[in-house]
Structures are given as C-alpha cells and as structure tokens.
Amino acid sequence: MLPKKSSMLYNILFLILCGGIFVFLWSAPAETTKRMPYNDIHKKFYTMQKSTADKQCSTCHNPEGVVPLPKKHPAKYRCLFCHKKVK
Ligand code: HEC
Ligand code: HEC
Structure with missing residues (x-):
C-alpha cells in the first residue's frame, strides 16, 4: 500500500x-468537414442505412470519378461518419 x-x-x-x-x-x-449535400445525387443516401450508403460513395468519389477526394484526404472508410447529413 x-x-x-x-x-x-x-x-x-x-x-x-x-x-x-x-x-x-x-x-x-x-466541425468544418463538408456535409454530404442534399440533392438529386445524394438524396437516396439520406434514407439508406449508413453502412450500406458508405459502400457506394466511391463509385463517384474515386481518383477517376466525377468528384475525386482531395489528395490529403483522411481515412476513407465510413464516409458518413465525417460527412454528416445536412440538417
Ligand atoms: C452518382 C455519383 C455520386 C455518388 C454515388 C456520391 N456522390 Fe458525392 N458528389 C457527387 C457530385 C457530382 C458532387 C458535386 C456536386 C454536388 O454537390 O452534388 C458530390 C459532392 C459531394 C460532397 C460535397 C463536396 C463539396 O465540395 O461540397 C460530399 C461531402 C459528398 N459528395 C459525399 C458523398 C458521400 C458521403 C457519398 C456516399 C454516401 C457520395 N457523396 C456519393 C457525386 C456522387
Ligand atoms: C475521418 C473523416 C473522413 C472520412 C471517413 C471521410 N472524409 Fe471526406 N473529407 C474529410 C475532410 C477533413 C475533408 C477536407 C475538408 C472538408 O471537406 O472541408 C474531406 C473532403 C472530402 C471531399 C471533397 C470536398 C471538397 O469539396 O473539398 C469529398 C468529395 C469527400 N471528402 C468524400 C468522402 C467520401 C466519398 C468518403 C468515403 C469513401 C469520405 N469522404 C470519408 C474527412 C473525411
């Protein structure tokens, strides 16, 4: 003791x-991380289970896609953990 x-x-x-x-x-x-926009493209992800939605982001957000992630982007899984829905 x-x-x-x-x-x-x-x-x-x-x-x-x-x-x-x-x-x-x-x-x-x-918090400054950009939120996932609410528009025709992203609307469907708002009603989806997060873990299901996460897997589909990279079909567009990839190096050759429409909106590539910035070079210094942090860890890439669980997109919606950081990019929250707009209220
Ligand atoms: C069908 C293609 C497509 C898919 C799938 C997609 N996005 Fe996007 N995303 C875009 C496009 C195009 C833009 C830029 C125009 C806009 O704001 O919609 C964008 C913009 C963004 C932005 C904002 C960037 C900024 O400059 O404000 C974020 C954050 C984002 N997406 C996150 C996601 C997340 C998280 C997912 C998965 C749940 C996802 N996106 C799935 C096409 C897509
Ligand atoms: C650990 C947190 C984190 C995770 C997980 C994450 N991001 Fe990001 N993301 C950021 C930060 C921080 C930035 C740069 C600063 C900002 O967005 O304001 C960024 C930037 C972006 C941008 C560019 C926004 C712009 O216009 O500058 C897009 C698009 C994006 N992320 C999509 C995604 C996608 C798709 C996923 C999943 C594959 C993802 N992010 C996972 C934190 C994260």
Missing part, C-alpha cells in the same frame, strides 16, 4: 490531468 501522503498526491495529479483533457476538448475547433 502507498503511504497516505503520496496517494493524495496522485489524486491531485489525476484531477489536474482531467482538467487538462477537459480544456483540450472544450477548445477543439468547430
């Missing part, structure tokens, strides 16, 4: 850590 004094110290360190994480998350920048 730890002596009482040092377990108090760990408690304080833990609280400071929590505070730090809280401030970090609080100050994260607003």
